[in-house]
Amino acid sequence: MTMEVFIVLILIAFLVAWTARPLMRRRFVSDASTPNPQLEELEALLFQREAVLHALRDLQFDRSMGKLSEEDFRQLDARYRAQAAAILKRLDELEQAVGGPSTDEDQALDEWIDQAIAALRQQRAAQAKTCTRCGAPLSLNARFCAQCGAPLGLSHVAERTSSGD
Amino acid sequence: MADIGYFVMLAALGLSAYATVALFLGARRRVPELIQSGRNALFGTGLLIVVAFILLEYLLITQDFRFAYVWRQTTIGQPLFYTVTGIWGGQEGSLLFWALLLVVYMGAVYLVHRDNAAPFMPYVLAVHAFVLTFFLVVMNFEAKPFALLPVPQTDGRGLNPLLQHPAMIMHPPMLYAGFVGFTVPFAFAVAALLTGRTNATWVRLSRRWTLVAWMFLSIGIGLGGWWAYNELGWGGYWAWDPVENASLMPWLVGTAFLHSVMVQEQRGMFKVWNMVLIILTFVLSIFGTFLTRSGVLESIHAFATGKIGTYFLVYIAILLLGAFALLYQRLPLLKSEHQLDAKVSRETAFLLNNVLFLGIWFTVFWGTIYPIISELATGRRIVVGEPYFNQVAGPLLLAMLLLMGIAPLLPWRRVSMQQLRRNLTLPVAAALLTALALAISGVREWVTLVSLPVVAFIAVGHVQDIYRAWRTQRLRTGEPPHTALFSLVAKNRRRYGGYIIHLGIVLMSIGIVGSRVYDRSKDITLAPGETAQIESYRIQFMGLDSSRDLIKERIAAPIHVWKNDRFLGVMTPAIDWHFKVPGGQRETEVAVESTLIEDFYVVLTGVNEDGTVTYKIFINPLVTWVWIGGFILLLGVWIAMWPDPREERILERLQARERPALGMRI
Incomplete structure (x- = not known):
């Protein structure tokens, strides 16, 4: 047997030992911890929240690009906002139950959604705005008219939207 | 040395x-010790595969002609570069290379995802181990890389000279990196089914890996075409050859998968579709390796003598049965979270996209396996030629292009006809104008009259969409123009990366139509010093020039080339005679002058006894745009692949919170 063969056999023996090692370490017991359904739901909700936010942003963007009609926008927007509210409510409950560290960013995002929903209600009550120069319908948080470019009053919601990206 | 190889391969298995x-x-069973032990064993396998690869490389470089593989892949006088890379030029070595690439992917996946995908990890690694095991079974029992020759030789046969070309050397690694790469999303899909975590998480985790695999496969296919064009000397780059189709098939289904997963991420729909598509993509990658490596394409008999094909077919059957049984069992977990909101929307466009891609795939699949089936059934091999593919796949590809033009203009969820009309006006006008312009300028070929307007439609639609989004972004944020464009793309890298890929496809389509519909060729025989005129080109034969090295004899027939009386330069088409190959092998060296308008492509086809030479000259319009489109496609992939900080944040947040409770870090 040559030296090289010897070295390779030692390497293989070492790898087998390395494989066997975890089995020696402890008694062969099944992990008692069961999957935590709350955490799985939390994960799903976090992604859903992201998806709904994304959808809301898309809707606004699609409308200001003229891909979506005003009526469709209103309907879909209301539907997704309702969904967002439900997800947030469930997230709050879960986070309290799980007691995980809620990051500042989480809270900021939640606050932003709450504000956005409040703002929506306010605005809806005061009816939809139109551009003073050209009369085109405006999104709730527009700072400029998407049709003619006329500057409009600022709203804090719009600032959060863009910086949130 | 043979002992070492034997031990290493057996231990790895x-x-x-x-x-x-x-x-x-x-x-x-949730036994952490067992999982850790399995992980260690898998990494041990990886290490042994690396050792085996280095060993085989060492044998090649030292030209140890006791070994069958070394004897086949190299010969004295073969450039070192082609000896080193010859390792993936044959069956055994390329299987080992496949395994090595899988080990590399596995290590990378483990490093990237051990924390943020802890619950998936054991199953993801298990699937990798399952695939590795298959390749190791083949290499231990059938295609042995370290097999010895019955009698040691003093010189080898050498790598096929046709394969000794830079593009052909990089072609297999790219193709394999693509094939192998689809193991990763497949593993995540299986892990999602087994753990029951069938929401979009597995898609998000594996998305970038899918793009990596897709990118490599695209590069591989492109290099294959480039090699065929520059080396084979028939003037084209794609012939619907079964080997080409073998790489195109997983690409087609993989492309459908890349589009379809967006719907799952955005809308929680198409979950079953995505599972089916990734299973199919992965199985087609294995099938592609089978097609190119089993010899089944040459004839059933070649397949029957090399048993490797049987291994592959059995493994493919196991994979299909296993994966679809698992999928069937988990169907209740894959319910859609939403319904289609409307008949016309981006979701329905994606659905149509899936159907079309699968339709094109099936066309290619049928045309590729038909010769095999006909030989099995009738004993006679009926080859399906280019016309079948052009006539059946062509219209489907055209429909695909049309859909590619419309889909990005549709919003998610629903579309109002009025808005759609507004978005379609400009692209439709562009298409009509193009058609009109073509008709007026005397174009009568219907392929051009249909496809170029569609291409104009896509290009204008995409550019319009980008322009409008850019304008909206500027107005909404008040950013200066270039910042607005940058933040628009940064905000939605995947969409705009995808748009750039689409524009790459547009350029490629123009190149393909130009070069396939309007290519001309002519045979010309010239005596030394004689000139000839081919359209606007004039060539003069300068006299023969022969040379000889250790492995080949070269006869070159250089020409001077003028276009419209402007001297372009010297082109040197040649014929190489590889005398070391048993029986000798003739290889043509093509000479090409490329411009953005057309390629002037010269093949030396004959050296005659009276001192004259015969050239076949091709004028291939717009070919360069095929390659340019390919590069733009790559740029788009890079943009789409770039990590999205938002997505990373969610994964990090989850990992911080859930790791202690949800599965163990391994």
Whole structure:
């Protein structure tokens, strides 16, 4: 047997030992911890929240690009906002139950959604705005008219939207 | 040395088989010790595969002609570069290379996802181990890389000279990196089914890996075409050859998968579709390796003598049965979270996209396996030629292009006809104008009259969409123009990366139509010093020039080339005679002058006894745009692949919170 063969056999023996090692370490017991359904739901909700936010942003963007009609926008927007509210409510409950560290960013995002929903209600009550120069319908948080470019009053919601990206 | 190879391969097989079982069982029964043991065994397998690869490389470089593989892949006088890379030029070595690439992917996946995908990890590794085990079974029992020759030789046969070309050297690694790469999303899909975590998480985790695999496969296909164009000397780059189709098939289904997963991420729909598509993509990658490596394409008999094909077919059957049985069992978990909101929307466009891609795939699949089936059934091999593919796949590809033009203009969820009309006006006008312009300028070929307007439609639609989004972004944020464009793309890298890929496809389509519909060729025989005129080109034969090295004899027939009386330069088409290949092998060296308008492509086809030479000259319009489109496609992939900080944040947040409770870090 040559030296090289010897070295390779030692390497293989070492790898087998390395494989066997975890089995020696402890008694062969099944992990008692069961999957935590709350955490799985939390994960799903976090992604859903992201998806709904994304959808809301898309809707606004699609409308200001003229891909979506005003009526469709209103309907879909209301539907997704309702969904967002439900997800947030469930997230709050879960986070309290799980007691995980809620990051500042989480809270900021939640606050932003709450504000956005409040703002929506306010605005809806005061009816939809139109551009003073050209009369085109405006999104709730527009700072400029998407049709003619006329500057409009600022709203804090719009600032959060863009910086949130 | 043969002993070392034997021990290493056998130990690798043992460890990977054990790893497969230990990881599956450990994950199922939730025994951390078993999972860790399986992981160690799998990494041991990886290490041994690396050792085996280095060993085989060492044997090649030292030209140890006791070994059959070394004898086949190299010969004295073969450039070192082609000896080193010859390792993936043959069957055994390329299987080992496949395994090595899988080990590399596996290590990378483990490093990237051990924290943020802890619950998936045991199953993801188990699937990798399962795939590795298959390749190790083949290499231990059939295609042995370290097999010895019955009698040691003093010189080898050498790598096929046709393959000794830079593009052909990089072609297999790229193709394999693509094939192998689809293991990763497949593994995540299986892990999602086994753990029951069938929401979009597995898609998000594996998305970038899918793009990596897709990118490599695209590069591989492109290099294959480029090689065929520059080396084979028939003037084209794609012939619907079964070997080309073998790489195109997983690309087609993989492309459908890349589009379809967006719907799952955005809308929680198409979950079953995505599972089916990734299973199919992965199985087609294995099938592609089977097609190119089993000899089944040459004839059933070649297939029957090399048993490797049987291994592959059995493994493919196991994969299909296993994956679809698992999918069937988990169907209740894959319910859609939403319904289609409307008949016309981006979702329905994606659905149509899936159907079309599968339709094109099936066309290619049928045309590729038909010769095999006909030989099995009738004993006669009926080859399906280019016309079949052009006539059946052509219209489907055209429909695909049309859909590619419309889909990005549709919003998610629903579309109002009024808005759609507004978005379609400009692209439709562009298409009509193009058609009109073509008709007026005397174009009568219907392929051009249909496809170029469609291409104009896509290009204008995409550019319009980008322009409008850019304008909206500027107005909404008040950013200066270039910042607005940058933040628009940064905000939605995947969409705009995808748009750039689409524009790359547009350029490629123009190149393909130009070069396939309007290529001309002419045979010309010239005596030394004689000139000839081919359209606007004039050539003069300068006299023969022969040379000889250790492995080949070269006869070159250089020409001077003028276009419209402007001197372009010297082109040197040649014929190489590789005398070391048993029986000798003739290889043509093509000379090409490329411009953005057309390629002037010269092949030396004959050296005659009276001192004259015969050239076949091709004028191939717009070919360069095929390659340019390919580069733009790559740029788009890079943009789409760039990490999205938002997505990373969610994964990090989850990992911080859930790791202690949800599965163990391995």
